[in-house]
Amino acid sequence: MAKPKLIQVFEHQRLLKNNTYDGVCFEDRYFKALLKLNELHNSKYFTPTYEGLKFDSYVGVLQIDDLVIEVLPKVEGYTAEKNQWRDVLIEMLRVTHQLKVNEVGQASVAKQSIHLLDIYFDWFLREVEQLVHAGLIKQYRKETKNTLALKGKLEFAGHIRKNLVHQERFYTTHQVYDKDHLLHKIMNEALQVVETMSKGTYRYGRCKAVQLNFPEMSTLKVVAQTFDKIIFNRKNQAYQTVIALARLIILNYSPNVKHGDEQMLALMFDMNDLWEKYVLAKLKQQAGSEWLVKGQDSKTFWENKSIKPDIVLQHVLTRTNVIVDTKWKNYAYDKIGLDDLRQIYVYNDFWEAELGMLLYPSPTETKIAVKGTYAKNGYQGKIGLATVLTADGKLNKDLGSDIFDLLS
Known part of the structure; x- marks a missing residue:
């Protein structure tokens, strides 16, 4: 695999096949491979269009x-x-x-040539290196095979079938205490993905070096259900981060999907979900002692169905509630969905909130959009605008404080 070429696009942007972007031709083979990949992920990443595709959120x-x-x-x-x-x-x-930049190094992240997959791959390799250096743990596992000594449980059917001539052998199921266990098999599988996707880069050599220091493993087909079998305890809790990264890498890797020849990997995040989590994180960081901040607080709505607003704020002294429902879309008053307005009204009613706010990103300032607010049954509904970037083009780190200023 040659050194990767890079195309940068924005969400909701179109890519037309055989057109050139950032000096790179979006060839027909890439387009067809992306169609397969998108289908594998429930067609959620983009929408096919005539002679191209349009990315979603x-x-x-x-x-x-x-x-x-x-x-x-x-x-x-x-x-x-x-x-x-x-x-x-x-x-x-x-x-x-969802990403620990400090684990990779801020200097590496600052390089314009490094992309998001690189960061996650470097983070994973660093975690593996640290575990190998500290000493990989051993665990008990069951093994069924021929041995020269009778140990464990004798498998009669297999013993008769395999050892009719070699009567000095015993076909048994017994316990083995070694490093060839589930955690390491998962890590080994993820290492192979990183190796495959890193050919042509400096990371390929680093990955091969890590593999040389990693013990030889028996093969295992890792699927989503494989991770459900893992139970973390005091002995293996140091593996939690590396297994989480391995899960991300393995389950998003799609080799030879539908009998194609392409090696493909998708690491995609729903921007609506990411915006909600970012606002929630900043509110929790900057709430001070006056506010309690809760995310995804739920209440029963209809029989076994529940409703849960993105964020519930509760004033510590007055015990009044404020609902914040985040929306990652361009604010335009005449395009606000009626469903969104109904939703914030229902949230207000169920939480007996003093205020319910639909929060949109804004390129100008953090403020309440005065037009169109409602007040009914003691509840208020408003539109909030939150500045995402500062004047120098960096992410607004005071977003939580700015929102609390709106409430005051």
Whole structure:
């Protein structure tokens, strides 16, 4: 695999096949491979169009063989460049604990040539290196095979079938205490994915070095259900981060999907979900002692169905509630969905909230949009606008404080 080529696009942007973007041709083979990949992920990343595709609200990175496509967030009205929005995405992932930039190194992240997959791969390799250096743990596992000594449980049917001539052998199921267990098999599988997707880069050599220091493993087909079998305890709790990263890498890797020849990996995040988590994180950081901040607080709505607003704020002294429902879309009053307005009204009613606010990103200032507020039965509904970037094009780190200023 050659050194990866990079195309940067924004969410909701179109890519037309055989057109050139950032000096790279979006060839027909990449287009067809992306169609397969999107179908594998329930067609949620983009919508096929005539001679191309249109990205939806998912951001992140897609790799097809030697092509990397970064899908970046953006709010209309900002003049920030693509690399600034790339840094915004990385910072949002860091704040919401979906990415630990410090584990990779801030200097590495600052390189314009490094993309999101690189960061996750480097983070995974670093975690593996640290575990190997500290000493990989051993665990008990069951093994069924021929032995020269009778130990464990004799498997009669297999013993008769395999040892009719070799009567000095015993076909048994017995316990083995070694490093060839589930945790290491998962890590080994993820290492193979990183090796495959890193050919042509400096990371390939680093990955091969890690593999040389990693014990030889028996093969295992890792699927989503494989991770359900893991039980963490005091002995293996140091593996939690590396297994979480391995899960992310393995389950998003799609080799030879539908009998194609492409090596593909998608690491995509729903921007609506990421915006909600970022706002929640900043509110929790900057709430001070006056407010309690709860995310996804739920109440029963109809029989066994529940409703849960994005964020519930409760004033410590007055015990009054404020509902914040985040919306990652460009604010335009005449385009606000009626369902969104109904939703915030129901939240107000069920939580007996003093205020319910639909919070949109804004390129100008953090404020309440005065037009169209409602007040009924003691409840208020308003539109809130929150500035995402600062004047120098960086993510607004005072977002939580700005929102609390609106409430005051």
